[in-house]
Amino acid sequence: MKIGQQLSIVVYACTALTFITLLITVELFYKQNQIQSRLDSIMAVHSQIDSLRGRLWLYRQYPSAQTRQDVNQSTHALRAQLDSDELALPPQSAQSIRLAANSIDRLLSVTAGQLSVAPSVDEGRLMLFSRFNVLLQAMSETAFSVRQQVMHQSGQQQKKLLVVHGGVLVVLALLVTIFVTRLRRRLTRRLKVLHSTITQIKQGDLTTELTLTDKDELTELADHVDEMKRALSHTMVDKKQLSEEVARQTQQLREQQHQLKFLAERDELTGLFNRRAFESHVEVAVMRANRAQTNAALLFIDLNDFKQVNDTYGHGVGDELLKVVGHRLKQCVRRSDLVGRLGGDEFIVWLDLLADKSALNEVITRIQDEMHAPIQVADTSLSLTISIGVSCFPTDGLELQQMMNQADAAMYYAKNHPEARCCLYSNLPTDQIK
Structure with a gap:
């Protein structure tokens, strides 16, 4: 079996362990909630019984129609509690408590007239309340017995679940x-062999063959090492040639690294900064402007009716148009300024180290003039209009994301009001300034 397949088995097994552990946790939590809910219901029954005991004590001390009615209400509340959760107590226990409550109601009804007179201690009165106490004690003992039984069953159930589930987890983990x-062990042993062979190659030994018995990725790697040794034995070069080759490959790697860095930061079509690189460079520019207490501006530029160009002349013409726009924008600003493409037909410009608002207006005018000049793409001459939104630093905002949101809002206002063509965030109507 290949190493990749074995590692996949390890991943699947670990996933299964995690899933089983989750199921066990959920089941234990569910069982515990069930038991807790049942115990809460039993405690509620206990509370109703204690409430009934207190009402009977008041009735004994102050026999009247009101205290007798309170006792009746307590027995009704006790029966209602038993009926509200029939699963909390076993049917037999619930029926026993319910019969005791009914007996109390009947005794109250039968003896209501006897206790309406002034309280006095006699044998009948003592027997009546002794009977009440017996019934209350029976109800309490029934509820207590059920609670003890539930707790015992809960303990046994949890032990069983822990033993079964714990055993499954231990076996799987083992x-x-x-x-x-x-x-x-297998990987360590085989990697040691590979390491030893590579060390021999470093020392100039190109004769020893590397042999691995199992057919897996390391065996294939060993075969490649043997092929490399055989090839090296036929193509040995001197130290000077080797140094020159190393230098050439190093230079090639540096060029590739530089190219990769350029591609990672640039828009593929226009060569301008992409959004991530633009934001990264502008963050540095914002901190620099903040320290130097200088003015700057962020411009959002959108090409009007660009979709119509794509629909009329095709996406090839549209792409060429975007390239021309990117080139013209670069020509309109200084080397210290930043130009990027956010995507589609949206461009963004950071104007650094502005002297005053007149310098900003000059750049905006230059951009508008350049963009409005006819653009020749293939055999097609195109006219272009743009909408510009501007956020100024530090008057409008001090953070990049805030300024981008402001410039975006100003650009959309300019787009919806063609006569404006360009809009500063500070010039927006009051209801649109956030």
Whole structure:
């Protein structure tokens, strides 16, 4: 079996362990909630019984129609509690408590006239309240017995779940550990052989053959190493040639690295900064302008009716148009300024170290003039209009994202009001300034 397949098995096994652990946790949580809910219901029954006991004590001390009615209400509340959650107590226990409550109601009804007179201690009165106490004690003992039974069952159930689930997890974890240990030993042993062979190559030994028995990725790598050794033995070069080759490849790598860095920061079509690179460079420019207490501006530029160009002349013409726009924007600003393309037909410009607002207006006018000049693409001459939104630093904002939002809002205002062509965020109507 190949190493990649074995590692996949390890990943699947670890995933299964995680999933099983999650299921066990959920089940234990669900069982615990069930038990807690049942115990809460039993405690509610206990509370109703204690409430009934208190009402009976008041009735004994102050027999009247009101205290007797309070006792009746307590027995009704107790029966309602039993009916509201029939699963909290076993049917037999619930029926026992319900019968005791009914007995109290009947005794109250039968003896109502006897206790309406002034309270006095006699044998009948003592027997009546002794009977009440017996019924209350029976209800309390029933509820307590059920609570003890539920707690015992809960403990047994949790022990069973822990034993079963824990056993499953231990077995799976043990199997995964054994498998990973064997894989680790195998990889370590084979990597040592490869390391030893590569060390021999470094020392100039190109005769020893590398042999691995199992067919996997390391065996294929060993075959490649042997092929490389055979090739090296036929193409040995002197130290000078080797140094020249190393220098050539190093220079090539540097050029490729420089090209990759350029491509990572540039828009593929126009060669301008992409959004990520533009924001990164502008963040530095904002901090520099903040320290130097200088003025700057952020321009959002949108090409009007660009979709119509694509629909009329095709996307090839549209792409060439975007290239021309990017080139003209670069020509309109200084080397210290930044130009980027956000995507589609949206461009963004950072004007650094502005002396005053007149310098900003001069750049905007130059951009508008350049953009409005006819653009020759292939055999097609195109006329272009743009909408510009401007956010000024530091008067409008001090952070890049804030200024981008402001310039975007100003650009959309200019786009919706063609006569404006360009709009500063500070010139927006009051209801549109956030």
